[in-house]
Amino acid sequence: MRSALPTFNEVWQRQFRSSFLKQGSQFSDQTTFLIGCSGGMDSMLLLFLLSEIYPDRVRAIYVNHQLQRVSDDWAVFVENYCLAKNIPVIVQNVAVLSGNLENQAREARYRAFEQHLQANEILLLAHHQQDQAETLMLRLLSGAGVQGLSAMKMIDQREKITMWRPLLDLSREQICQWVRQLQIPYVNDPTNLDTHFDRAWCRQELWHILQSRFPKMQDALSRTSYLMQDADEILNEVLAQDLAYCGHDRQLDLHKLKQLSKARQRQLLSVWMRGKSNYRPAYDMVERLQDEVIDAKVDAQGALHWNGFYYVRYQNVLHRLAQDIYLADQQPKPSDIHLKFELNQQIDLHSGQFKIESHDMGLSPELLGKVLNLRWRTGGEKIHLYGRVGTWPLKKAIQGAQIFPWMRQTIQILSIDNVMLGVFTPQGFWLAQSKYCEVGGWQPKLISSL
Template structure:
């Protein structure tokens, strides 16, 4: 059985002071109310005004009224969340939101530092994230879906409701007579995540009633396997060097070579190769048996190129003389 809303909050033990990401929707409204009641005077709220729809002002007004009633400090951040070329509006808004949360957390609210941030993603959100990852052919990082907790920039981040079904959160609010704001875009079936919520989740529940728990278990297995691959990649990168030596890369198995190349590009250059780019890079590495052999392939926003006996990454192509 999945945990109830109350059970999930009872087991939540964040470092204080705590900030709660507050959108104005049911999930974040419930999380803020529960946290403010449990730790009075130790909780604040963060709201990001994306300015992407007419209802954005209503969201901010709801958050302001709720926080005044709860005597919780509220910080509203206005961001520009326009999507870049090839980027979805949802991804652009998510990136802008996390950057705003992190900036506020580092400066504090009303002179008070923030030790932890809680986000209100629940079990249905986790399933939607996993199904989206599967639809895109994601690897282990995507199949691991959303972590329940992690550290970034000296802040502890938490998702305490990740095992709680979305309907249980709303039932908790209704039982208390609390209201929330409904995002009108949540019913727009042009968005893939909304189609998953409206069409796939009911079908899964009819066929596999325990799908939230079993899917979460699969994501946990994927996360554990990804952690192991990361440990192997760090060891292999220490062996092949930074930047990696081609001869030492050639001595690795195909799988370990791919693993360490992904880690090198991500950790050193914040670059993620596509499956096709990585396969082509490995083909060129295997063919690199003479001093004059040239390697140059576009990866992410830059290029991987041979430099003497090593690979290196540049953010622009290097023209041949």
């Protein structure tokens, strides 16, 4: 026969309060707490506990997804409870985009949290042990790796939000008992019983079958998530070392990448492709990157498009390019422009930012203040580079300088009266031999590459 759960007062005095305060001690005395409160049993218990432990440092936020008729009533319920307890409360209506309803509702909710979080404020969520176990199981069924199986962290630091989940080790049964003992009011969300949603199906259909066979399943799955969090932390340390060795967030040296084991190559490519987004690419997308780009024939111009970026190989280096950069040469070029230069002037061009400076050898000072022409390459141009013998096709000079193919569309030619004065490139200004070259002249100096 299953033993009775300890009462709220027993656990509160012996264990939970001290654990709560120990977790909270990681934050400063000036930290305030914003509690995501849906009006459900879990979040109402969390709101009650936090207002008892940290009076005057707690606010609540109810995010109204406007997906059910009663959602406005729940907003009023949360507002009235907070008013009675003297807890500041925010009610934020959000619009949920079409698509996967669970995912879109979650995204809308977190955008609302970000909007209202103040400086030095922590977001508290009421996820409990069964939520953790369900998350791990659903991610396992979706084919997640170590990071996904880490599930939810007790304290989770993201780019814009610090989240704290104090109830994560508490069972739902214990929460139900405490809510009854403390006589805390709450609302019931019928979507928690709607098995069209994966989590509700898992809870209503699958959970009791597995638990009847494995009574300690929930504890075991929760423990696995903590083991995966340790493994993920170790893996991230290795990945940071591998990334520093192979390159940076925009490019990887393929010679160095191939010195790693196959497993480390896959993991590094996966986290590198993720960049600053929340999710890594699917396993088959990483395989496509290896097959179609990295291991393609030397003369192949393979490119893989994923999540707004293009992945291309050039000179045995793998590059991660924003879509607008990679596709820029497919866009129509604007008209030629006419401009005047003055010493110390800074100009922003497609190839970079330049500053007009005096130079031992450069363009005649007589050209300062005169109208000069700046035009795009059209193909077939030739250039006599200053200090070089003979005239070269501009295309050959660009290839010899190993300017990336996707950056060649930024190159512009400076001229006056059809006389080429020089070329603006991502590597700097190339001075052309002409009657306007003089000792003590001036040149545009590249000060930052765009």
